[in-house]
Amino acid sequence: xxxxxxxxxxxxxxxxxxxxxxxxxxxxxxxxxxxxxxxxxxxxxxxxxxxxxxxxxxxxxxxxxxxxxxxxxxxxxxxxxxxxxxxxxxxxxxxxxxxxxxxxxxxxxxxxxxxxxxxxxxxxxxxxxxxxxxxxxxxxxxxxxxxxxxxxxxxxxxxxxxxxxxxxxxxxxxxxxxxxxxxxxxxxxxxxxxxxxxxxxxxxxxxxxxxxxxxxxxxxxxxxxxxxxxxxxxxxxxxxxxxxxxxxxxxxxxxxxxxxxxxxxxxxxxxxxxxxxxxxxxxx
Ligand code: FE2
Numbered sequence: 001x002x003x004x005x006x007x008x009x010x011x012x013x014x015x016x017x018x019x020x021x022x023x024x025x026x027x028x029x030x031x032x033x034x035x036x037x038x039x040x041x042x043x044x045x046x047x048x049x050x051x052x053x054x055x056x057x058x059x060x061x062x063x064x065x066x067x068x069x070x071x072x073x074x075x076x077x078x079x080x081x082x083x084x085x086x087x088x089x090x091x092x093x094x095x096x097x098x099x100x101x102x103x104x105x106x107x108x109x110x111x112x113x114x115x116x117x118x119x120x121x122x123x124x125x126x127x128x129x130x131x132x133x134x135x136x137x138x139x140x141x142x143x144x145x146x147x148x149x150x151x152x153x154x155x156x157x158x159x160x161x162x163x164x165x166x167x168x169x170x171x172x173x174x175x176x177x178x179x180x181x182x183x184x185x186x187x188x189x190x191x192x193x194x195x196x197x198x199x200x201x202x203x204x205x206x207x208x209x210x211x212x213x214x215x216x217x218x219x220x221x222x223x224x225x226x227x228x229x230x231x232x233x234x235x236x237x238x239x240x241x242x243x244x245x246x247x248x249x250x251x252x253x254x255x256x257x258x259x260x261x262x263x264x265x266x267x268x269x270x271x272x273x274x275x276x277x278x279x280x281x282x283x284x
Pocket of ligand 1: 153154155244
């Protein structure tokens with residue numbers, strides 16, 4: 001039996017996203033949040049000499065090998081506002097990380113079995129991916145006061161296949177509201193073409209860097225964005241061409257989420273995609 005009834009399938013096809021409240025229970029959310037906190041603590045213990053900032057408004061991260069090489073690793077990326085001018089932390093270390101990526105789904109003893117639950121691949125298959133391949137995972141903290149903005153984008157910009165197939169599963173692990181940086185999306189915006197592509201290109205000194213190729217520089221119709229305010233435990237499925245964003249979190253409450261991205265194994269995955277997932281994870 002398909003995990004998507006005809007009403008939900010039609011809603012996803014119409015809007016480019018689908019909100020499924022109550023998909024996870026409180027215990028699931030808590031286990032993932034606690035595991036992320038443990039990974040953060042280990043990061044500060046082991047890698048405090050190598051902080052890397054992640055911010056979509058700051059392209060420096062794109063040139064960082066730390067980012068480009070994270071496709072088959074578990075790495076922490078600091079918030080842009082977590083560091084003082086002298087490089088020291090200006091917030092508590094448990095509030096300093098922007099995200100953990102990008103192979104939790106394969107390598108982490110807690111996140112991997114969660115990510116590989118058959119029901120998730122079934123959901124993505126019902127959304128149209130005949131051969132779902134789980135390519136990427138991210139834990140996003142959206143920490144109080146400094147949780148960074150994610151500018152309006154299409155996920156296919158970053159995870160391109162020919163034809164486009166990337167599909168996201170975004171799990172709210174805490175309540176997400178406007179004030180703490182919930183998702184916003186343009187209903188039906190997935191019916192437009194891909195506007196840009198972020199690619200790996202040769203950089204100076206033989207190291208790769210990231211570069212964005214823009215096909216259409218028309219500003220996004222931001223007035224059409226609607227907030228996806230959801231309680232903890234909600235799953236939001238996102239089409240790879242759907243324009244979406246999230247605002248900075250200036251509230252005192254975090255807005256943790258876990259995101260998985262799938263592609264269709266039948267589609268071509270170009271060698272110049274930034275993400276190199278390592279040995280194939282196979283059908284999810
Ligand atoms: Fe996204």
